[in-house]
Amino acid sequence: xxxxxxxxxxxxxxxxxxxxxxxxxxxxxxxxxxxxxxxxxxxxxxxxxxxxxxxxxxxxxxxxxxxxxxxxx
Amino acid sequence: xxxxxxxxxxxxxxxxxxxxxxxxxxxxxxxxxxxxxxxxxxxxxxxxxxxxxxxxxxxxxxxxxxxxxxxxxxxxxxxxxxxxxxxxxxxxxxxxxxxxxxxxxxxxxxxxxxxxxxxxxxxxxxxxxxxxxxxxxxxxxxxxxxxxxxxxxxxxx
Numbered sequence: 001x002x003x004x005x006x007x008x009x010x011x012x013x014x015x016x017x018x019x020x021x022x023x024x025x026x027x028x029x030x031x032x033x034x035x036x037x038x039x040x041x042x043x044x045x046x047x048x049x050x051x052x053x054x055x056x057x058x059x060x061x062x063x064x065x066x067x068x069x070x071x072x073x
Numbered sequence: 074x075x076x077x078x079x080x081x082x083x084x085x086x087x088x089x090x091x092x093x094x095x096x097x098x099x100x101x102x103x104x105x106x107x108x109x110x111x112x113x114x115x116x117x118x119x120x121x122x123x124x125x126x127x128x129x130x131x132x133x134x135x136x137x138x139x140x141x142x143x144x145x146x147x148x149x150x151x152x153x154x155x156x157x158x159x160x161x162x163x164x165x166x167x168x169x170x171x172x173x174x175x176x177x178x179x180x181x182x183x184x185x186x187x188x189x190x191x192x193x194x195x196x197x198x199x200x201x202x203x204x205x206x207x208x209x210x211x212x213x214x215x216x217x218x219x220x221x222x223x224x225x226x227x228x229x230x
Contacts, residue, residue, distance in 0.1 A: 041149070041175065041177075045198075055175075055176060056176050057177050
């Protein structure tokens with residue numbers, strides 16, 4: 001049975017055309033995987049379809065812009 | 074259509090907030106400087122402008138679903154298929170439905186039909202954000218009025 005990480009990693013790999021074996025739990029989405037904001041929309045859509053979870057992208061973006069969170073978080 | 078002003082639809086024919094669908098009508102102009110280049114001696118409606126017509130129709134649906142509080146901006150076009158030529162003077166029906174309402178983005182599926190037959194279709198992603206200023210919102214509301222967009226919520230929801 002795939003773990004949640006495996007499923008999400010597969011989603012990222014397929015959505016963004018990134019080799020699956022380069023995606024690790026400690027991978028930084030932007031710095032390591034080269035994912036941009038448009039890719040995040042595609043990933044969020046795919047995760048919603050797979051898990052029924054709506055990622056709060058707007059809230060996260062606002063928190064980074066307000067200095068309440070880092071991009072690492 | 075008024076191609077020179079990038080107005081790719083003429084009027085909203087139907088807007089159903091419950092079903093999250095929209096239908097617009099668009100008449101390709103008989104003449105335009107665009108046709109002089111595309112192509113000389115064989116005027117054809119550019120496929121990218123058909124995609125824009127689908128995007129504009131979808132965009133009005135997204136605006137309606139936000140209660141005219143948020144503005145959609147084109148972010149991605151996927152699986153766009155331009156199935157046949159469209160010529161000056163033709164009347165088109167443009168359809169769109171909301172596929173996904175995400176946080177700060179929306180995905181629609183749109184198509185254009187001529188005499189009931191699909192001429193093109195695409196999946197379209199928008200970034201959706203609050204209007205940056207009241208003047209922009211007011212401008213869009215004026216455009217909405219021109220295309221018979223129901224600025225007040227339609228009876229179906």
